Amino acid sequence: MTPVPGDTEETAAGADNLKVMEQRDPIEPTIDELPDFRAIRARFQRLNRARLARISGDLRPLQQEFLQLLPLLFHINHPLLPGYVDKAAPAGIPDYSPDTPALSAARRLAKSFELKKRAYRRFEIQALYLMGSPGTIAYSPTSDFDIWVCHDPALDPDQVEALQLKAGGIEQWARTLDIEAHLFLVNPERFRQGEHSRLTRESSGSTQHYLLLEEFYRTGVLLAGRYPLWWLVPPEHELDYDEYVADIKRKRYIHSKDHIDFGGLAAIRAEEFYGASLWLLYKGINAPYKSILKTLLMEAYASEFPDIDLLCVEFKRRLYREDEPDVDALDPYRMMLEKVEAYLHRQEAPQRLDLARRSFYFKVNEKLSEPNSVGTRWRREQLIRLVERWGWPHGKVLRLDRRDAWKLDSVMDERKQIIREFTTTYRFLSEFTRQQGNTTTLIKAEDVHILGRKLYAAFERKAGKIEIMYRGITPDMYASHLSFHRLFSEEGDEYWMVFNGVVPASELAVTRPLRRAYSLLELIAWCYFNRILHARTVMGIYTDDTDLTEKELQQVVERLCRLFPDEVLEESSIHELRQPARIVAIGTFVNVGLDPFSSRTRQGRHLTSNRTDALKYGGLFENLALSIDQVIVNSWQEVMTYRYLGVSGLMKCLQDYIKWAPPASGKHPPPINAFSFSSYRGSAIARRIENLFAGILRCFYVNGDAEHIEYVLGIESAYYVLRIENDTLQYHKVGNMEALCGYLGNPQAHFRRPVFDEENRGDNVLPVIYQNNRPGMVQCFYEVRGEQVTVYILDERGSLTVQNKPFYDVVGLIRHYQEFFDSIQERQLLLGQEEFFGETAMAEVQFYRIDSGNDGQKSVKPHSLNQYVKPSDYLRLQVLVSAVEDKPAFSVFCEDREFSTLEYGRDLYRQVAAHILGLRRSGEAYPIYITDIDLAPNLLNERGNQVQTVRFLEYKKMIEERLLAELQ
Numbered sequence: 001m002t003p004v005p006g007d008t009e010e011t012a013a014g015a016d017n018l019k020v021m022e023q024r025d026p027i028e029p030t031i032d033e034l035p036d037f038r039a040i041r042a043r044f045q046r047l048n049r050a051r052l053a054r055i056s057g058d059l060r061p062l063q064q065e066f067l068q069l070l071p072l073l074f075h076i077n078h079p080l081l082p083g084y085v086d087k088a089a090p091a092g093i094p095d096y097s098p099d100t101p102a103l104s105a106a107r108r109l110a111k112s113f114e115l116k117k118r119a120y121r122r123f124e125i126q127a128l129y130l131m132g133s134p135g136t137i138a139y140s141p142t143s144d145f146d147i148w149v150c151h152d153p154a155l156d157p158d159q160v161e162a163l164q165l166k167a168g169g170i171e172q173w174a175r176t177l178d179i180e181a182h183l184f185l186v187n188p189e190r191f192r193q194g195e196h197s198r199l200t201r202e203s204s205g206s207t208q209h210y211l212l213l214e215e216f217y218r219t220g221v222l223l224a225g226r227y228p229l230w231w232l233v234p235p236e237h238e239l240d241y242d243e244y245v246a247d248i249k250r251k252r253y254i255h256s257k258d259h260i261d262f263g264g265l266a267a268i269r270a271e272e273f274y275g276a277s278l279w280l281l282y283k284g285i286n287a288p289y290k291s292i293l294k295t296l297l298m299e300a301y302a303s304e305f306p307d308i309d310l311l312c313v314e315f316k317r318r319l320y321r322e323d324e325p326d327v328d329a330l331d332p333y334r335m336m337l338e339k340v341e342a343y344l345h346r347q348e349a350p351q352r353l354d355l356a357r358r359s360f361y362f363k364v365n366e367k368l369s370e371p372n373s374v375g376t377r378w379r380r381e382q383l384i385r386l387v388e389r390w391g392w393p394h395g396k397v398l399r400l401d402r403r404d405a406w407k408l409d410s411v412m413d414e415r416k417q418i419i420r421e422f423t424t425t426y427r428f429l430s431e432f433t434r435q436q437g438n439t440t441t442l443i444k445a446e447d448v449h450i451l452g453r454k455l456y457a458a459f460e461r462k463a464g465k466i467e468i469m470y471r472g473i474t475p476d477m478y479a480s481h482l483s484f485h486r487l488f489s490e491e492g493d494e495y496w497m498v499f500n501g502v503v504p505a506s507e508l509a510v511t512r513p514l515r516r517a518y519s520l521l522e523l524i525a526w527c528y529f530n531r532i533l534h535a536r537t538v539m540g541i542y543t544d545d546t547d548l549t550e551k552e553l554q555q556v557v558e559r560l561c562r563l564f565p566d567e568v569l570e571e572s573s574i575h576e577l578r579q580p581a582r583i584v585a586i587g588t589f590v591n592v593g594l595d596p597f598s599s600r601t602r603q604g605r606h607l608t609s610n611r612t613d614a615l616k617y618g619g620l621f622e623n624l625a626l627s628i629d630q631v632i633v634n635s636w637q638e639v640m641t642y643r644y645l646g647v648s649g650l651m652k653c654l655q656d657y658i659k660w661a662p663p664a665s666g667k668h669p670p671p672i673n674a675f676s677f678s679s680y681r682g683s684a685i686a687r688r689i690e691n692l693f694a695g696i697l698r699c700f701y702v703n704g705d706a707e708h709i710e711y712v713l714g715i716e717s718a719y720y721v722l723r724i725e726n727d728t729l730q731y732h733k734v735g736n737m738e739a740l741c742g743y744l745g746n747p748q749a750h751f752r753r754p755v756f757d758e759e760n761r762g763d764n765v766l767p768v769i770y771q772n773n774r775p776g777m778v779q780c781f782y783e784v785r786g787e788q789v790t791v792y793i794l795d796e797r798g799s800l801t802v803q804n805k806p807f808y809d810v811v812g813l814i815r816h817y818q819e820f821f822d823s824i825q826e827r828q829l830l831l832g833q834e835e836f837f838g839e840t841a842m843a844e845v846q847f848y849r850i851d852s853g854n855d856g857q858k859s860v861k862p863h864s865l866n867q868y869v870k871p872s873d874y875l876r877l878q879v880l881v882s883a884v885e886d887k888p889a890f891s892v893f894c895e896d897r898e899f900s901t902l903e904y905g906r907d908l909y910r911q912v913a914a915h916i917l918g919l920r921r922s923g924e925a926y927p928i929y930i931t932d933i934d935l936a937p938n939l940l941n942e943r944g945n946q947v948q949t950v951r952f953l954e955y956k957k958m959i960e961e962r963l964l965a966e967l968q
Helices: 008-023 037-058 060-073 100-109 158-177 188-192 210-219 239-248 269-285 288-304 312-322 332-346 350-364 376-391 395-401 408-435 447-457 503-511 520-529 548-562 596-601 644-659 681-703 735-744 766-771 810-830 834-840 900-919 949-967
Strands: 125-131 145-151 181-186 220-226 481-488 495-500 513-518 537-544 581-591 628-632 639-645 709-715 718-725 728-735 753-756 776-783 788-794 800-806 844-852 858-863 875-884 886-894 897-900 928-935
Touching: 008 858, 037 060, 037 220, 037 312, 037 766, 060 100, 060 125, 060 145, 060 158, 060 220, 060 537, 100 537, 125 210, 145 158, 158 520, 158 728, 181 728, 188 628, 210 220, 210 269, 210 312, 210 332, 269 288, 288 332, 288 350, 288 408, 288 596, 288 644, 312 332, 350 395, 376 844, 408 447, 447 728, 503 800, 513 520, 513 800, 520 628, 548 581, 548 800, 581 681, 628 644, 639 644, 644 681, 681 718, 718 735, 735 766, 735 800, 753 766, 766 788, 766 858, 776 810, 788 810, 788 949, 800 949, 810 858, 810 928, 810 949, 875 949, 886 900, 897 900, 900 949
Parallel strands: 145 181, 481 537, 709 753, 776 844, 875 928
Antiparallel strands: 125 145, 125 220, 481 495, 495 513, 581 628, 628 639, 709 718, 718 728, 776 788, 788 800, 844 858, 875 886, 886 897
16 A cells, blocks of 8 residues: 555654744744644554555455555656646645555556656645545445545646546546546635535535535545644634634644645534435435435434534544554444434434444445455454344344345335435434524535435336335345236226236235236336346236236336346436436337227237228227327436326327427437237337327427427327427317318418328328428419319418319419419508518419329329410409408409499399309300409408418308309
């Protein structure tokens, strides 16, 4: 190991300088009975050496090599050594000179390495400290290394960044040695002022200061550099730490280059206990036994507030009393256990006390029921004495040592005790903080918010949420057999139960189920994520009259194994907790245990149809997606299950899916990974659902401008329109095709672009029409069917008009519409509507012909007007529409003749029709077209400068259809 500071020549020289200063400045101290600083420092250094020796004895060879090299890596910048950034990176540790083991380790990494001695004008790395369990009874081979890299406060931001890069490089190198090391840069001056680095998975951020410092003073081991000034402040002067330090510095009893001043512990505020509890509960999610003792210590401290007997002060008190420190009695974790035991004895809480002792036993990780391990004799001997004092029988020790093989019931009971303990401590410390009237001004609101999110995700119960039971207790709880039973409640609701082992229906009353749920997939997911169920587990189904088969159950489990490997539940990063939860992994299971063709399947018959859309299948337009179950793991490490039934359930599933990543976020949710195993068309049904979700993503995320897009979807015999409002998905059931056309014909405040579901295209012409839709244009599509023609018109905002009328000739049809649109645009311009159509001030009019292919598929082709082809004669009508008492009044001009509502009332259209018949030659039929309409502004219900073409088309269609009815 690296030589302990104070044993080098420089330290000895420093001591001589101290003696000279004392002789040169014989000022009488104002502090009574000033301690022997050299003797006190020597005691701390002896204890430090004893801990280093224990650390060395505990470590694997690669871990030893890591700690041997660590000071050297920060003492010099060498391109062949780990963490090298550049020659100018901060380096140099005072009172450090690499020993033979360190140099040998460096040469094993780089054979050509040679140490070139240099004189440092200043030491930019003041000290390295190893913090936590190393060197204590609680250390285990799986423990990580938390290392404080204390640097010169005068470093500029670029130097600090270079030092951070160096620390990151050393962490990466440690991982190659299978060592989890966390290096924290510490500016002693800023730390003393209460400034901390940002909250990370390993750094507590602003949640604690004095309590972190308290832990550092009793667990920190000095690897190289300067010792903490706190060592030299007598325990009775802890409350006046700053005054005491200022006095001994002023009188030059200590040299400023020998130590680092991290500050005293005089003013622990009540709110810090709340912050510490949040941090410890966060750490306890995956390592509960490691956090239980620490949270109980916080509770014990809070119970003594404001006169807290801190462990680090007792630690120092013992060192000040004893010339030869007892490394066992001063073990930080033993002292913590003793403090917690005393508190719980006072509280008369035997169950909590037993949990605290179990947590300590598991943290030490020395299995007393097994033969002694090499190199851990002192730890084992201490633990044996503790277990004897606790009065634990051999059977209990044996059960704890076999924790990895605990049965389900044992793990679930232990989990309940742990959650109960965390909840008790959290409530106590929260109430304590409120009673003290403290506000969390020291703790950053962001840190509280992030930790609160993690605790909410880990412990909050929600419908469909999978609680992970095994974490930190046992690696798995795999069962060889599981039994699934379907039952019905008194209200007739279906629910499921799962049992460990083979449990027939006759044994339900006397057997405790593992879990109950309304959803079968929720039960399966709970078993899978809690490592009870895997691909080799034998599953039995006990229920009558069900479509569920063991084969389907096995296929679902296999998909869960593929979609959700173990690493998907790795601990979430603090960065993720700063963001809204997002989907990390997802599986969608359609019709679990439901065969939409069950009655036919049981008879051995299969239904075939040319209409294969699973949402409107066959001649009866059946929806084959009877149920949807989703399993989602999000970025906060929550496992959620959702169940949706029928058409309304499908719509709710789509809405919930979009909520995970609204369009405004700029990111879309991942593919849903749909599967269905319950019927012979299962793959097609799953593919249909998967394609539907993918189509909606393309519609609202890829095309942009989601607020002005609508998705049209046909399910069964009805159409649904989906749109984004306030960044959430909304849907509206429109009805049949006629109702859909009516909906699409409504005036719009902005251009609207409907997008039709791919499966809804087929022989439907609307998707083809809307594919050609463009803003600021009037587009007229016509489809001739014998003696009839259907005209589809999309106006400048995408509103639709559909009209069926007798067909005479194409040229006349197109010419009259061109004439009509010309006159309408002139009227719109007169209303001050130049900006309505953009820069052109006039909407371009385009005409298209609709054709049908041999396969029934529709297509459109542009139609150009030939000015040299003369159309057949058609009768032109002009209509003026005014408003009388908010009711429309019509005046129809047929050539030079005027017919008005005022003159003819309800008989208006019959009179116009009679006049038209009189104009026709015997037996000759020719079309009647309205070529101009003028609407009174108070009929438009819109501002004059925003009148849509569709409003004129509505009146044109109505009047032409009324006249046609009178003529027939």
